[in-house]
Amino acid sequence: xxxxxxxxxxxxxxxxxxxxxxxxxxxxxxxxxxxxxxxxxxxxxxxxxxxxxxxxxxxxxxxxxxxxxxxxxxxxxxxxxxxxxxxxxxxxxxxxxxxxxxxxxxxxxxxxxxxxxxxxxxxxxxxxxxxxxxxxxxxxxxxxxxxxxxxxxxxxxxxxxxxxxxxxxxxxxxxxxxxxxxxxxxxxxxxxxxxxxxxxxxxx
Amino acid sequence: xxxxxxxxxxxxxxxxxxxxxxxxxxxxxxxxxxxxxxxxxxxxxxxxxxxxxxxxxxxxxxxxxxxxxxxxxxxxxxxxxxxxxxxxxxxxxxxxxxxxxxxxxxxxxxxxxxxxxxxxxxxxxxxxxxxxxxxxxxxxxxxxxxxxxxxxxxxxxxxxxxxxxxxxxxxxxxxxxxxxxxxxxxxxxxxxx
Amino acid sequence: xxxxxxxxxxxxxxxxxxxxxxxxxxxxxxxxxxxxxxxxxxxxxxxxxxxxxxxxxxxxxxxxxxxxxxxxxxxxxxxxxxxxxxxxxxxxxxxxxxxxxxxxxxxxxxxxxxxxxxxxxxxxxxxxxxxxxxxxxxxxxxxxxxxxxxxxxx
Numbered sequence: 319x320x321x322x323x324x325x326x327x328x329x330x331x332x333x334x335x336x337x338x339x340x341x342x343x344x345x346x347x348x349x350x351x352x353x354x355x356x357x358x359x360x361x362x363x364x365x366x367x368x369x370x371x372x373x374x375x376x377x378x379x380x381x382x383x384x385x386x387x388x389x390x391x392x393x394x395x396x397x398x399x400x401x402x403x404x405x406x407x408x409x410x411x412x413x414x415x416x417x418x419x420x421x422x423x424x425x426x427x428x429x430x431x432x433x434x435x436x437x438x439x440x441x442x443x444x445x446x447x448x449x450x451x452x453x454x455x456x457x458x459x460x461x462x463x464x465x466x467x468x469x470x471x472x473x474x475x476x477x478x479x480x481x482x483x484x485x486x487x488x489x490x491x492x493x494x495x496x497x498x499x500x501x502x503x504x505x506x507x508x509x510x511x512x513x514x515x516x517x518x519x520x521x522x
Numbered sequence: 523x524x525x526x527x528x529x530x531x532x533x534x535x536x537x538x539x540x541x542x543x544x545x546x547x548x549x550x551x552x553x554x555x556x557x558x559x560x561x562x563x564x565x566x567x568x569x570x571x572x573x574x575x576x577x578x579x580x581x582x583x584x585x586x587x588x589x590x591x592x593x594x595x596x597x598x599x600x601x602x603x604x605x606x607x608x609x610x611x612x613x614x615x616x617x618x619x620x621x622x623x624x625x626x627x628x629x630x631x632x633x634x635x636x637x638x639x640x641x642x643x644x645x646x647x648x649x650x651x652x653x654x655x656x657x658x659x660x661x662x663x664x665x666x667x668x669x670x671x672x673x674x675x676x677x678x679x680x681x682x683x684x685x686x687x688x689x690x691x692x693x694x695x696x697x698x699x700x701x702x703x704x705x706x707x708x709x710x711x712x713x714x715x
Numbered sequence: 716x717x718x719x720x721x722x723x724x725x726x727x728x729x730x731x732x733x734x735x736x737x738x739x740x741x742x743x744x745x746x747x748x749x750x751x752x753x754x755x756x757x758x759x760x761x762x763x764x765x766x767x768x769x770x771x772x773x774x775x776x777x778x779x780x781x782x783x784x785x786x787x788x789x790x791x792x793x794x795x796x797x798x799x800x801x802x803x804x805x806x807x808x809x810x811x812x813x814x815x816x817x818x819x820x821x822x823x824x825x826x827x828x829x830x831x832x833x834x835x836x837x838x839x840x841x842x843x844x845x846x847x848x849x850x851x852x853x854x855x856x857x858x859x860x861x862x863x864x865x866x867x868x869x
Contacts, residue, residue: 426630450637455599458636462629463662464602499558500683618826649823650845651795714794714845 370491370510380512382434383492384425384504385460389435390418392485392516398471400454406446406471415440415479417470417487417516418451421460425494428459429504432470436511438486440478446471484515560678560687567698571677573686575619576647578612578677580690581654582698585666589658589705591638598704599637603662607705608675608692611654613715614647619679621647625659626674627666632659642710655710666694749861756854756865768864771806775853775866776837791843798842800827800853802866808834814863816840817854824854831858 341349374380379388393416398406406414421431432448448457451467460466479485491510496502565571570579589605590598612621621643625632634644634657642655657675665671671694678687692699760766765774778800784791791797798818804811811834816827818840827840832855844850855864 428631428633453597453599455637459633461603461632461660461662463665464660466602496554499554500560501555616822617824648843649825650848651792651843712792712795714792714796715847 372510372512374489374512374514376514376516378514380489380514381424382489382512383494383507384423384427384429385431385434385492386422386424387431387434387489388420389487389489389514389516390420392417392487392518393521394479394481394518395521398449400449403454405449405454411476413474413476414446415443415472415474415485415518417472417485418467419470420465420467422465423460423462425504426462427502427504428461429492431457431460431466431468434490434492434506435470436488436490437472437474438488440472440474442475442478444473446473479518481518481520483518485518486513486515488513558683560682560685562687562689564689564691566691567693567696571688571690572615573678573688575616575679575686576612576614576621576677576688578610578688578690580608580610580675580692582609582700583607583673583692583694584609584656584705585694585699585701586703586705587663588703589638589707592706592708601660603660604666605635605705606659606661606666606673607656607707608659609654609656610643610675611652612643612647612677613652614649614679616649618646618648620645622678622680622682623657624676625657625661626676627661627671628668630662630665632661634658635660638707641707650715652713652715653710654713656707658705658707668694670695749859752861753856753859754862756862758864760864760866762867762869766864766866771804771810773802773804773855773864773866775800775868776803777801778853778868794846795843796846798844798850800840800842800868802838802840802853802855804836804838806836808836811835813858814855815858817856818842818844818850819852819854819865820844820848820850823848825850 372380376389376391379386381387395414395416397404397408398414398416415437417435417437419431419435423429423431430448432445437443448468448470449455450457451469457466457468489512491507491512492504493507494502495505561573563571563573565580567580567582570577584607585604587601587604588598589601589607590596606625608625623634623644634641637660638658641658642653643657647653666673673692673694675690675692676687677690678685758766758768760773763775765772778798781797781799782791784797800816800818802816811832813831813833815831816838818825818827825842825844827842829840832838840853842850850868852865852867854862855866856862
């Protein structure tokens with residue numbers, strides 16, 4: 319290619335460096351802004367995520383928005399019984415983790431109270447339907463204005479946690495949202511939760 | 523004064539009015555609830571509410587603090603608040619369908635209880651065969667004891683959007699509502715129509 | 716551009732029409748076809764006749780009404796009858812697919828009791844229907860609801 323008349327630059331890199339040399343403060347400021355934006359884009363941008371974590375303990379009430387929950391105690395059992403009725407039997411390698419809590423529904427919509435509660439750090443965990451402590455019937459959804467004492471149940475590996483250990487539990491806050499097309503409901507927050515540790519006892 | 527350019531005036535007025543109408547329309551758009559919401563079919567107790575795919579009649583209601591099924595060795599269950607059993611007859615009109623039900627008392631919504639197992643009206647309804655049984659709810663006692671309180675039973679099939687929803691108004695002071703100490707839920711009656 | 720306004724408007728209208736056509740063909744039409752398949756049967760057999768679909772012959776072997784439930788079960792509810800329709804298909808068991816049987820009477824339809832068909836070549840379907848119903852056909856529908864074959868009964 320013939321070099322441009324009067325210009326000393328011939329290759330692409332040389333022309334690029336000449337262009338770069340011609341930059342003033344305005345162009346450098348702009349380049350700096352672009353670089354910062356690109357770098358932080360990978361980490362969710364410059365906005366900080368406001369996480370609200372509340373520390374609480376067993377016996378203290380936590381308001382998830384929809385429920386007022388008070389966790390009382392945790393137990394680890396081999397089989398689940400209600401009085402003399404067997405609900406879930408012993409299986410090798412697995413045990414049942416139960417969390418006793420008093421829950422009150424303060425919203426206007428019914429809801430399942432086991433949804434916001436998450437035991438932390440237990441692998442291979444499966445949630446089971448919650449039961450009433452009083453008579454061992456399935457609680458189902460708790461209606462607005464009603465209070466109940468329930469046992470939240472999880473199926474856990476036998477070696478994941480033992481009696482006497484401390485169980486870490488997160489209780490997620492819930493937010494009321496309109497559905498995309500019709501109706502409204504409570505959805506779990508992704509950032510706000512309460513954190514507590516409960517000592518794991520043996521069954522009474 | 524020079525004669526006004528009528529074409530310009532007309533064009534300006536037309537533009538202004540179109541923008542004005544657009545603004546008014548923008549502020550009065552239907553909400554997603556209105557676009558996708560169900561079509562309510564209203565009825566009172568004793569009257570049949572007929573929707574596109576379901577019809578139901580509420581014949582009465584029973585209110586009590588304890589309930590049991592009419593079965594050998596069935597346990598008597600205590601309500602968290604108080605039990606409200608809405609006695610009704612429901613029939614699907616087109617296909618086998620599972621009903622979704624809600625009871626609205628005051629500002630609150632309640633769903634049928636799971637503590638009695640699967641009740642006939644919460645299972646699948648066969649077209650042309652009427653099922654007579656009850657929907658049972660656990661409701662706070664203070665809500666139900668208030669004078670002049672109305673409960674609204676909503677029945678629909680599927681997710682309810684853009685389809686019929688039966689809405690039955692149940693005044694809780696009505697003479698067809700009985701209050702006692704124990705509700706016994708008998709077996710369902712099925713009648714082919 | 717030096718083109719006149721009306722010509723530009725015509726170009727715009729053509730582009731908009733093309734976009735609508737693309738939406739109709741690639742988005743609206745497939746959903747509409749899915750719906751139509753749940754209303755209009757793909758194949759219909761006249762009463763008493765077998766029908767060939769994809770190399771397999773389907774026929775209604777037996778259709779009867781009864782007021783008794785077979786076995787020791789509870790009696791049928793008042794005003795209802797049990798309708799038994801036995802459907803047969805030629806072809807090997809492996810050539811079966813997931814389908815469900817429905818009895819049709821005008822706008823109403825009843826699903827056959829029991830699990831969906833699979834490898835069976837003879838399907839004895841039973842339906843609990845009101846006594847006043849007069850079923851006109853039995854449908855073989857796939858698990859998504861599309862009506863694959865409709866065999867008329869009378």
